[in-house]
Each structure stands twice: as structure tokens, then as C-alpha cells.
Amino acid sequence: MNYFSSNFKLGILGGGQLGKMLLYNTRKFDIYTCVLEASEAAPCRIACDEFHLGDLLDYDAVYNFGKHVDVLTIEIENVNIEALADLEKEGVKVYPSSKTLRTIQNKAKQKLFYVDHNLPTAPFSRFAYLSEIKEAINHGGLKLPFVWKVAQFGYDGQGVKIVKSIEDLEGLPKGECIAEELxxxxxxxxxxxxxxxxxxxxxxxxxxxxxxxxxxxxxYVICPARIPEAVAKKAQEVALKTSEAYNHVGLLAVEMFQTQNDEILINEVAPRPHNSGHQTIEASYTSQFEQHIRAILGLPLGKTDSKVGGVMVNLVGAEGYTGDVVYENIAEIMKMAGVTPHIYGKKQTRPFRKMGHVTIVNEDLNEARKIAEQVKGLIKVIST
Amino acid sequence: MNYFSSNFKLGILGGGQLGKMLLYNTRKFDIYTCVLEASEAAPCRIACDEFHLGDLLDYDAVYNFGKHVDVLTIEIENVNIEALADLEKEGVKVYPSSKTLRTIQNKAKQKLFYVDHNLPTAPFSRFAYLSEIKEAINHGGLKLPFVWKVAQFGYDGQGVKIVKSIEDLEGLPKGECIAEELxxxxxxxxxxxxxxxxxxxxxxxxxxxxxxxxxxxxxYVICPARIPEAVAKKAQEVALKTSEAYNHVGLLAVEMFQTQNDEILINEVAPRPHNSGHQTIEASYTSQFEQHIRAILGLPLGKTDSKVGGVMVNLVGAEGYTGDVVYENIAEIMKMAGVTPHIYGKKQTRPFRKMGHVTIVNEDLNEARKIAEQVKGLIKVIST
Incomplete structure (x- = not known):
């Protein structure tokens, strides 16, 4: 198939910031793109060829959109999986696959997947209801402390809580969850x-x-990690095995813990471009966004080495500010060598909302880390 | 002024490929953009906030568009200058200035500008009509060979001819021109x-x-140039003086000759992002496009050093092919380390039409140059 012609259509489920950064790279290759998204004000709107309004969790919306494209990808995991499964049967290339997404969408299933595939992850128990956790504690079947995680639809630290006493369970969602060893x-x-x-x-x-x-x-996300080579090698091996186990096509971001004994344990994965790869735009030979496109289109993959050391700082809304956003000291940080702000264009800030990120690159990673700290100290996402 | 809010509007005259690459970088900073362009099918259309249809040489079109924005820039020189001059009087920030554009638009004026400012350029004579050149040759006032250049609206080697005999003048435009020493x-x-x-x-x-x-x-454009340091220093000095002489704001690409005696002579300038800077996207700490935006908005300039060696290859339509474009062997070149194609998205090819470019980056510039030759040998821009 010739991707470099307008007969080919790439579909993206989700119209957020990740999708927008993906779209910039489709432009470089002149790939015709369609986006499905529920919000008319989505960041992607300005960068795609066709914008389709629709709910990502609605079967018909996703199915009809999918029938319209040749290759379908996502920028967010919470999409209608039944529609993806049917599209696959009908010959649409869906990356990541419905099977992978079904496993990843549910943290209990995801953890079981690692156990089934002999991949290292922290010990855990699965519970259909929060009430069962309380019973398990009361019966001595579950020891405190542990990490509670909601099974479905957790995002960015939400849906995760360290439980030190039974009272910590108060107010948590009542549905399916896991209790993971701390x-x-x-x-x-x-x-x-x-x-x-x-x-x-x-x-x-x-x-x-x-x-x-x-x-x-x-x-901070720091690339490369300041860890011994043997640990890095082990982390690479685990990540590669994980991608293979999923029979994954596209990017798979594998988040892991390095334990006190230098064991590597899989925390969770994201089957798409990821926050931990934003620094690749400036630091790597091939950005993660370009790489995802190369991967799902079956094009040769680009070189993943770094040109320079990279540090990424997330720009989140400061506490105590809600309303029309202002980026304080942005010109100040742009004075520093190798500093690039990425402003996502959200008009309203609120505490901890992801509003952008800043990349700092330098031949010397320690220097980049130092500058990153200055950046972090200067820039403030506040409101008018 | 706060550029990082939607109250600010940046206007771009011209909707071509340079504008499109500029727009990707405005997105990074979330700058609100408006484009004026005569063609409905312009590449920029997909990347700007507002697309205005209009002739860049029409006073009213440019003036009305300019009144609508806070800062106005160009991606092509051939625009209505009277409109720009009036906009400047009325407080719109126009970069490059109408004065600079007036000088640059006319090659005779541009050459006189260098003479007036004591900047080195090849000796030349100015002629109001082509017929005057013939008279000058016949009277012995002009020696063959020389380089004929049309004064106005030449582009990319068009409007330039080496004249070795009087017959070479046949068929050339009859208007204002210069004869430059070869x-x-x-x-x-x-x-x-x-x-x-x-x-x-x-x-x-x-x-x-x-x-x-x-x-x-x-x-090939090769960065950095493989020349002695003393020559590079001289070229830098001439370029900086030229920018200063124009009192220029934004990017100024200064094209120069290194003579057999290692003299530096200014050939011509472009007051905008330029083909000779495309490799900055992958090779430099700050791409030329981001830098142009930083410059015209009065933001701090980014670091101009290279992360790695860079070579740029233009992708032009192959001879003998006109029609719907096909990029032969594009997947082959994408297999090579550090190779990024940029496809401009023009649907039709014709001989020598600029259809895109390819950047090759490598820590070792000589290796990049070698890969560039392989790229050049493989990729072909042909038609179906």
C-alpha cells in the first residue's frame, strides 16, 4: 500500500495532545489523517485532515469511523473494544489490537497477563468488590500496608492509593480492584x-x-536513566519480552520498578506514545511520535539512540489557581540553552492539570538535569 | 504582550511549505495563527487557525489581513509592499520590514545596498532593459562572460543565466536586470x-x-561546511554585518561565495526560513522555524549549535515525469540510520519541482554525507 498518497487514510481515536503531536509527524510524511473525538474543542482539530465528532466509547461511533480508514490507532486507551474487534474481523488494521487493549484496560487482567506470561510483576490479589478487600483484611488473608488500584479507567495516579489502615479504604470506588504488595x-x-x-x-x-x-x-523524566548498565540491560529485556508477549504493533511504553535488590518488576504499560517519551522529540534521532507512525504503517523503524541527554519536566497547573491560564516566566526559561516549552493550548488551568511540558537537552545529562531544576523553579502555571 | 494566549494573532503571508513548517512550531507554543494565500489548496490550510483567501500582491488583501493581526511575517518575498508600509505606519509589527523587502525584491537594489553598506559582493552593472546589455557588449563596456540576473521575481535559479556569447541573451525577459562578474x-x-x-x-x-x-x-546542504575555520569566521562576520545593515528582525539567510582566494562575497539573501536551514530541524538545538518565531515575537533566541552533523537533500521531480506523484524507494531510505524524509504533499510532480527534502543526521558528518549519496541514488520522484 502506498501511504504517501491521498488514497490511504489513517484514523486516530482521541483528539487530545498526544494525538496532536502524532499528527505533526503524519504531516511530515504527508499522510491523510482522520480523528474521532467527542469534544469539538479538541487540540487535534487543527492538525488533521478530517475531524469526526463522536463518543470513543460508543460502538457505532467507533465502528463507523473505523470503516472509513485503512489503519486505526489510538491516543487514549478508553475506547469501545467491541467495535475494534469487529473492525479487525472486517480487515481494518487496528494497532494496538482489541485483544491487547482489552487486557490493558483492566489492571487485574493486565497483572494476570504478566503472571501467565512469566513476566515479573509485584504480587497482588484481585477483588470483584472493595468490600471483599475489607473482609480479606479482617480474616487476615491480606496484610497491611498494600497498594490499592482500581481495575478499570484509572489514569495518571488517580485510582491508586497506598492503604496503611482499613480507614484508608473509605471513599474509594466500590468496584473491581487489586491489592498489590507495596x-x-x-x-x-x-x-x-x-x-x-x-x-x-x-x-x-x-x-x-x-x-x-x-x-x-x-x-523529571531523565534519558538515559542514571543506573548501572546491568540494571538497564535487565529493564530492556523485560520491556522487549513484554512487547513480544502482547504481540504488539506500535509503541509500548513499559513502566517498571527497580527494587532495592535491583530486580525489575513491571508496573503497567501504555500501548501508545507516552509521557515518558516526550523528550525523544528533542533528544532522539527519531521522536516517539514518528516512530509510532513508522511502526503501525509497517515502515522501517527509525534509530532510537539519543543525540544528546534529555530531561522532561511536566507543566501542571499550580495549586490554588483555577481559570484562564497564564504561564509565568516562560520567556525566562526560553533564555536557557537547550530549553523548549511545549504548550498544549488548554485555555483553563486547575491544580495538577497537565498543561504542557518542557524539554531540556544538553550534551551533558547532569547539566540538563541542573537546568531542569531551574526551569521547574521558575515557571508557574497560574491563572489571570 | 502575552503571546501564549488567544488574544494575540500572528499573520503569515503565503501558505506554502515554508509556512507549514513554521506553523508546526507555532503550535508548540500555542500561538494563534492566520494565513493569507491565493490558493485554496495551500499546504498551510491544515495547520493554521484562520485561513484567508487572497492575492499576496493585492494591496487591499494584504492591508486588510494585516489589520487583523498583531505581528505579520512572510514565507515568500513577493508580496504587496505598499500595504506593508502602511501597516507599519499604523502600528502593526511587520517582520521583515517593508523597507528590507523593497530592497531584496529587486536584485539591482539589493546589490547597490551592499555597495552602499561596504559589504562584499561581486562587481556588477545595472540595466533598465535587456537591450542595453547588448549595446554595452557591442560598445565594449561589458565583457563576456558574465552572469545575467533578472532584477525582479527570480526564484531558485530561474532568472539567472551565465552569458558566454551575445546569442545567450536570446529569449531572456526584456526588463530590468544586472550583469554580474563571473x-x-x-x-x-x-x-x-x-x-x-x-x-x-x-x-x-x-x-x-x-x-x-x-x-x-x-x-546537498552540509552543516557545518567543510572549510577552514578562518573562512568560516569571515563568512560569519559578513553574514552578521549584513543582518545588521538591514536592521533585520527575524531570520536572514545570507548566501555567499567563497572565491578561489578565500574571499567572501554576498550572493543574495532571503529574509525568512530558507532551504539552506532545513537540516536544523533534526541537527540543531533550535530549528530555524522555531527560531524565526522566537525572533519576530521578541522571545529569547534558542541555541544555534548543532547536536549532530546534518546533510539535506532536496527532493525534486525527476526529468521525464509529469503527473500524480510517486516516491520510489521511500521505505528503502527510511531503513537507513538518521534519515528523515519530509514530503511536502504536492499531488503533482513535474521535472525539477521541489516536492520535499530528506535530512540525514549522524555524529560523523562524513558518514552523513555518504548516506546522503545513497539516499540520492535510491529515491526517485516520479509519476504513476
Whole structure:
């Protein structure tokens, strides 16, 4: 098939910021793109050839959109899977597959998948209802503390809670969940694996998610991770095996824990471009977005090496500010060498809302990390 | 002024490929953009917030469009200058200025500007009509060979001819022109200088335009140029002086000759992102497009150093093919490390039409140059 002509149509489910960054790269290859999204004000609207308004969880909306394109991908996992399964049967190429999405959408299923495939992950128990967790604690079948995770539709730290006493369960959603052993870890790592429709596989360097010591929020993504080579090798191996187990096509971001004993445990995966890969735009030979497109179209994969060291800082709404957004000191940070802000264009800020990210690149990674700290100290996402 | 809000509007005159690459970078900063362009099928249409249909040479079209924006820039020089001059009087920020564009639009005026400002350029004579050139030759006032250049509206080698005999003048446009001394040169070089509205100045490394030995067409842009440091320094100095002489805001691409005696002579300038800077997207800390936006908005300029060596190859329509375009072997070149094709999305090819470009980056510039030759040998822009 000739992707470089207007007869071919690429469909994207979801019209958010990830989709927008994906679309910039389709433009580079002149690929005709269609986006399905429920919000008329979606960031993608400005960058696609066709914008279709529709609910991503509605069977008909997804099915009809899918029939209209040749290859279908996602920028968000919460989409109607039955429609994807039917589209696959009817010959539409769907990457990631409905099967993979069905497993990933549910954290209990995802964890069971790792166990079934002999992939390392923290021990856990599955519960159909929150009430069963309480019973298990009361009967001594579950020891405190543990990590509670909602099975379905958790996102970005929401739907996750460290439970130290039975009272911590108050107010949590009552449905399906898991209780995961609280593993003390040295580092949270991630590897993005690209696997193409033609079977080619390449992975990006291991990155490190550096957490704020108090806020328990990812502050910096650092590429490459400052870890021993043997640990990096193990993380790469686990990530590659995970991609293979899913028989995945496209990008798979594999988030992992490096335990105190330098074991690698899979935390969770995202079958698409991911926050832990934003620094690839400036730091890598091939950005994660270009790579995803290469992979799902069966084109040769690009080189995943870094040109320079990269650090990514998320721009989130400051606490105490809700309303029309203002980026304080943005010109100040643009004075610093190798600093690129990416402003997502959301008009309204609220505490912790993801409003953009800043990439800092430097030949010397430690220097980039230092500049990142200055960036973090200067820029503030506030309201008018 | 807060550029990072929707109250601000950036206007671009011209809706071609340069404009499109500029627009991708405005998206990164979430800048609201308006484009004026005569063709409904313009590449920019998909990437701007507002698309205005209108003739760039029409006073009213340009004036009315300009009144609608806060900062106005161009992606092509041939625009109505009277409208720009009036807009400037009325407070619209126009970069490049009407004065600079008036000088640059006319090659005779441009050459006189260099003479007036004591900037090095090849000796030349100015003629109001082609017929005057013939008279000058006949009277011995002009020696053969020389380079004939049309004064107005030449583009990309069109409007330029080496005249070795009086017969070579046959069929040339009859209007204003110059006759320039044919200077034997070792290299054709270029430097892109960025000068911001706030007065900050930064320049990119000197690049080398390598010509095809027979076809006399730029085959490769090589960054940095493989020239002695002293020559590079001289080229940088001339380029910076030129930008200063124009009191220029935005990018100024200064094309120069390195003569057999290592003199530097200005050939011509382009007051905008330029073909000789396309490799900055992949090779530099800051792409020329991002830099142009930073400059005209008075934001701090980005670092102009290279992360890696870069070579750019233009993709032009192959001889003997006209019609619906096909890119032969594009997947083959995408297999090579550090190779990124940029397909401009023009549906029809014809001999020598610019259809895209390919960037090759590598830590080792000589390796990049080698891969570029393989790219050039493989990819063909043909028709169905």
C-alpha cells in the first residue's frame, strides 16, 4: 500500500495532545489523517485532515469511523473494544489490537497477563468488590500496608492509593480492584518499545522517572536513566519480552520498578506514545511520535539512540489557581540553552492539570538535569 | 504582550511549505495563527487557525489581513509592499520590514545596498532593459562572460543565466536586470542569522551547498561546511554585518561565495526560513522555524549549535515525469540510520519541482554525507 498518497487514510481515536503531536509527524510524511473525538474543542482539530465528532466509547461511533480508514490507532486507551474487534474481523488494521487493549484496560487482567506470561510483576490479589478487600483484611488473608488500584479507567495516579489502615479504604470506588504488595523501590523506570507491523523491533534507552520527595508526583523524566548498565540491560529485556508477549504493533511504553535488590518488576504499560517519551522529540534521532507512525504503517523503524541527554519536566497547573491560564516566566526559561516549552493550548488551568511540558537537552545529562531544576523553579502555571 | 494566549494573532503571508513548517512550531507554543494565500489548496490550510483567501500582491488583501493581526511575517518575498508600509505606519509589527523587502525584491537594489553598506559582493552593472546589455557588449563596456540576473521575481535559479556569447541573451525577459562578474568560486556557503525584535542576535553554523558537477544544481546542504575555520569566521562576520545593515528582525539567510582566494562575497539573501536551514530541524538545538518565531515575537533566541552533523537533500521531480506523484524507494531510505524524509504533499510532480527534502543526521558528518549519496541514488520522484 502506498501511504504517501491521498488514497490511504489513517484514523486516530482521541483528539487530545498526544494525538496532536502524532499528527505533526503524519504531516511530515504527508499522510491523510482522520480523528474521532467527542469534544469539538479538541487540540487535534487543527492538525488533521478530517475531524469526526463522536463518543470513543460508543460502538457505532467507533465502528463507523473505523470503516472509513485503512489503519486505526489510538491516543487514549478508553475506547469501545467491541467495535475494534469487529473492525479487525472486517480487515481494518487496528494497532494496538482489541485483544491487547482489552487486557490493558483492566489492571487485574493486565497483572494476570504478566503472571501467565512469566513476566515479573509485584504480587497482588484481585477483588470483584472493595468490600471483599475489607473482609480479606479482617480474616487476615491480606496484610497491611498494600497498594490499592482500581481495575478499570484509572489514569495518571488517580485510582491508586497506598492503604496503611482499613480507614484508608473509605471513599474509594466500590468496584473491581487489586491489592498489590507495596514493593520498596529505588527507581521507577520506563522503556518504550517499538514493534512494526512488519515485525521489526527497536527500543529506546531506559528512562528514569524522578519523583518529588514529598508530593509523590513524577517531576523529571531523565534519558538515559542514571543506573548501572546491568540494571538497564535487565529493564530492556523485560520491556522487549513484554512487547513480544502482547504481540504488539506500535509503541509500548513499559513502566517498571527497580527494587532495592535491583530486580525489575513491571508496573503497567501504555500501548501508545507516552509521557515518558516526550523528550525523544528533542533528544532522539527519531521522536516517539514518528516512530509510532513508522511502526503501525509497517515502515522501517527509525534509530532510537539519543543525540544528546534529555530531561522532561511536566507543566501542571499550580495549586490554588483555577481559570484562564497564564504561564509565568516562560520567556525566562526560553533564555536557557537547550530549553523548549511545549504548550498544549488548554485555555483553563486547575491544580495538577497537565498543561504542557518542557524539554531540556544538553550534551551533558547532569547539566540538563541542573537546568531542569531551574526551569521547574521558575515557571508557574497560574491563572489571570 | 502575552503571546501564549488567544488574544494575540500572528499573520503569515503565503501558505506554502515554508509556512507549514513554521506553523508546526507555532503550535508548540500555542500561538494563534492566520494565513493569507491565493490558493485554496495551500499546504498551510491544515495547520493554521484562520485561513484567508487572497492575492499576496493585492494591496487591499494584504492591508486588510494585516489589520487583523498583531505581528505579520512572510514565507515568500513577493508580496504587496505598499500595504506593508502602511501597516507599519499604523502600528502593526511587520517582520521583515517593508523597507528590507523593497530592497531584496529587486536584485539591482539589493546589490547597490551592499555597495552602499561596504559589504562584499561581486562587481556588477545595472540595466533598465535587456537591450542595453547588448549595446554595452557591442560598445565594449561589458565583457563576456558574465552572469545575467533578472532584477525582479527570480526564484531558485530561474532568472539567472551565465552569458558566454551575445546569442545567450536570446529569449531572456526584456526588463530590468544586472550583469554580474563571473567569479570563480570554491564553495557556495550560507549563514542564517537570527535577530530578535528585542535586539538579540545569534547565527547558525556556516553551511556548504554542494553542487552536482554537471547539472549545476544544489545537491546537498552540509552543516557545518567543510572549510577552514578562518573562512568560516569571515563568512560569519559578513553574514552578521549584513543582518545588521538591514536592521533585520527575524531570520536572514545570507548566501555567499567563497572565491578561489578565500574571499567572501554576498550572493543574495532571503529574509525568512530558507532551504539552506532545513537540516536544523533534526541537527540543531533550535530549528530555524522555531527560531524565526522566537525572533519576530521578541522571545529569547534558542541555541544555534548543532547536536549532530546534518546533510539535506532536496527532493525534486525527476526529468521525464509529469503527473500524480510517486516516491520510489521511500521505505528503502527510511531503513537507513538518521534519515528523515519530509514530503511536502504536492499531488503533482513535474521535472525539477521541489516536492520535499530528506535530512540525514549522524555524529560523523562524513558518514552523513555518504548516506546522503545513497539516499540520492535510491529515491526517485516520479509519476504513476
Amino acid at each position: 514493593v520498596p523501590f529505588k527507581n521507577e523506570l520506563a522503556v518504550i518499545v517499538a514493534r512494526s507491523a512488519a515485525g521489526e523491533v527497536k527500543s529506546y534507552p531506559v528512562v528514569e522517572m524522578e519523583f518529588h520527595p514529598e508530593a509523590n508526583q513524577v517531576e | 567569479v570563480p568560486f570554491k564553495n557556495e556557503l550560507a549563514v542564517i542569522v537570527a535577530r530578535s525584535a528585542a535586539g538579540e542576535v545569534k547565527s547558525y553554523p556556516v553551511v556548504e551547498m554542494e553542487f552536482h558537477p554537471e547539472a549545476n544544481q544544489v545537491e
